[in-house]
């Protein structure tokens with residue numbers, strides 16, 4: 275039987291230790307779930323076998339429990355649900371919206387170095403499909419025939435034309451009012467929808483899982499707001515319900531940079547080892 279309560283989720287990737295920014299997301303989701311008599315779910319986004327590690331996953335459970343959070347079991351782990359993503363991919367393929375892409379990031383970087391002013395996506399990566407000419411059709415056919423691994427990309431122009439104009443409902447963090455936020459998926463170009471090594475990508479897995487888990491409210495950092503355009507498009511193409519979204523302000527470090535594993539932001543683990551308490555973490559994360 276489906277559960278009519280609002281459902282919130284925290285969806286970390288186990289590719290490093292959680293920091294204060296993660297604590298903020300998790301605590302906000304938990305507080306909103308409590309305030310609305312809703313559910314709080316945890317999802318482990320571990321589709322990348324080269325970067326995700328079991329010890330980081332174990333650390334996520336331990337750090338969240340230390341913060342005093344509790345979540346529904348079983349936890350959904352994306353690596354265990356490849357068949358769900360394959361089915362979604364097949365649906366996009368049946369609509370004629372995906373194509374194979376052999377180009378590596380390095381190939382793309384080399385190609386754009388020679389073309390200054392190349393357009394980039396909201397994350398700063400060079401846009402496809404203008405790069406399709408990097409590889410000739412002959413070479414593509416040859417590689418396909420040789421069984422070389424390839425990624426699948428979404429033909430964005432076709433997908434966006436098929437869907438027509440789309441928007442999502444954004445509940446603003448401070449005002450709490452809901453506004454329509456127009457989706458602009460074309461700003462992303464032909465996104466990778468399945469990677470070479472796994473039949474999915476972040477965009478596809480997040481959309482499939484939010485629907486399968488019955489998520490009604492997605493509350494996550496403002497750095498993911500632009501990606502919601504792609505998510506809204508995929509929901510439409512796959513016939514999935516669209517949750518409500520809140521993209522919360524990010525915590526910044528003393529240099530004004532967003533906290534991140536890649537710049538070595540202090541982990542919850544380090545804070546705890548230095549004697550910081552869960553109540554102080556709530557305070558530092560702006561969730562007291």
Ligand code: GLU
Pocket residue numbers: 285286287319480493494498
């Ligand atoms: N797994 C993503 C991350 O670690 C978050 C995905 C989401 O909240 O939609 O940044």
